[in-house]
Amino acid sequence: MTAQLIDGNQLSKQLRTAVATRAQALKAKGVTPGLAVVLVGDNPASQVYVRNKVKACEDSGLHSVLEKYEATMTEADLLGRVEALNKEPGIHGILVQLPLPAHIDAQKVIEAISPAKDVDGFHIASAGALMTGLPGFWPCTPYGCMKMLESIGYDLRGKHAVVIGRSNIVGKPMALMLLQKDATVTVAHSRTQNLKALTLQADVIVAAVGKRNVLTADMVKPGAVVLDVGMNRNDEGKLCGDVDFDGVKEVAGYITPVPGGVGPMTITMLLVNTLEAAERASK
Numbered sequence: 176m177t178a179q180l181i182d183g184n185q186l187s188k189q190l191r192t193a194v195a196t197r198a199q200a201l202k203a204k205g206v207t208p209g210l211a212v213v214l215v216g217d218n219p220a221s222q223v224y225v226r227n228k229v230k231a232c233e234d235s236g237l238h239s240v241l242e243k244y245e246a247t248m249t250e251a252d253l254l255g256r257v258e259a260l261n262k263e264p265g266i267h268g269i270l271v272q273l274p275l276p277a278h279i280d281a282q283k284v285i286e287a288i289s290p291a292k293d294v295d296g297f298h299i300a301s302a303g304a305l306m307t308g309l310p311g312f313w314p315c316t317p318y319g320c321m322k323m324l325e326s327i328g329y330d331l332r333g334k335h336a337v338v339i340g341r342s343n344i345v346g347k348p349m350a351l352m353l354l355q356k357d358a359t360v361t362v363a364h365s366r367t368q369n370l371k372a373l374t375l376q377a378d379v380i381v382a383a384v385g386k387r388n389v390l391t392a393d394m395v396k397p398g399a400v401v402l403d404v405g406m407n408r409n410d411e412g413k414l415c416g417d418v419d420f421d422g423v424k425e426v427a428g429y430i431t432p433v434p435g436g437v438g439p440m441t442i443t444m445l446l447v448n449t450l451e452a453a454e455r456a457s458k
């Protein structure tokens with residue numbers, strides 16, 4: 176193996192310690208940072224994610240409330256809950272776990288969350304703030320990727336970053352964050368022709384597609400930084416990313432593993448955003 180690992184568990188530990196310290200400082204002023212997590216339905220993956228988010232809050236001294244509702248909950252009732260949480264002074268962050276049942280318009284629900292409490296960074300006001308470089312909340316997964324680059328002291332100025340994937344949650348905000356740090360950014364997606372020609376030019380590659388082996392060793396320039404956002408299962412049912420880790424680690428300069436890479440960073444940045452929301456609200 177030539178690549179150095181960027182360990183998301185270790186970095187998360189450091190960042191969560193800093194969150195706990197800042198949470199203590201706020202508590203001393205009489206404010207306990209609070210996150211409300213809303214889960215509708217019984218999607219098994221969502222149940223695990225939500226449990227992990229609530230546990231992470233507890234471990235870092237943040238208050239959290241988990242609201243679970245039946246899959247039959249109406250859109251109007253959910254919008255009503257979001258409205259109530261917007262007004263709740265002890266709640267600084269609101270997260271509605273996605274996906275929502277098909278009869279609920281997820282975008283409508285996201286837009287109902289107060290931008291001041293939008294710790295997922297999915298509201299159009301948050302997206303607009305990121306696009307224009309104004310203060311707001313950054314989506315947790317790409318924000319975590321930026322922290323990983325920061326942790327290795329990587330200077331993005333003038334570097335070529337290739338983002339594979341164009342989702343609203345990862346690919347698009349990732350591209351904007353990299354651009355904000357003066358990288359030259361290419362966004363590749365399912366219609367991209369000759370992906371390999373692009374990735375071979377890249378100093379940084381972020382794979383965020385949700386498909387195994389999207390990036391293989393022959394597609395990577397020696398020494399490149401490879402961030403793997405994917406969460407897939409291989410044929411043996413083991414968790415794996417979008418990157419062929421075993422091959423790419425022999426070529427890349429840095430690489431994030433799956434599990435233990437970007438995954439834990441997503442929850443960590445949710446804690447950071449919730450704390451930030453509480454700090455802003457208490458100013």
Ligand code: GUN
Pocket residue numbers: 270271272273274295315441
């Ligand atoms: N579902 C999968 N990832 C996420 C996330 O980061 N936030 C929310 N709200 N739902 C998700």
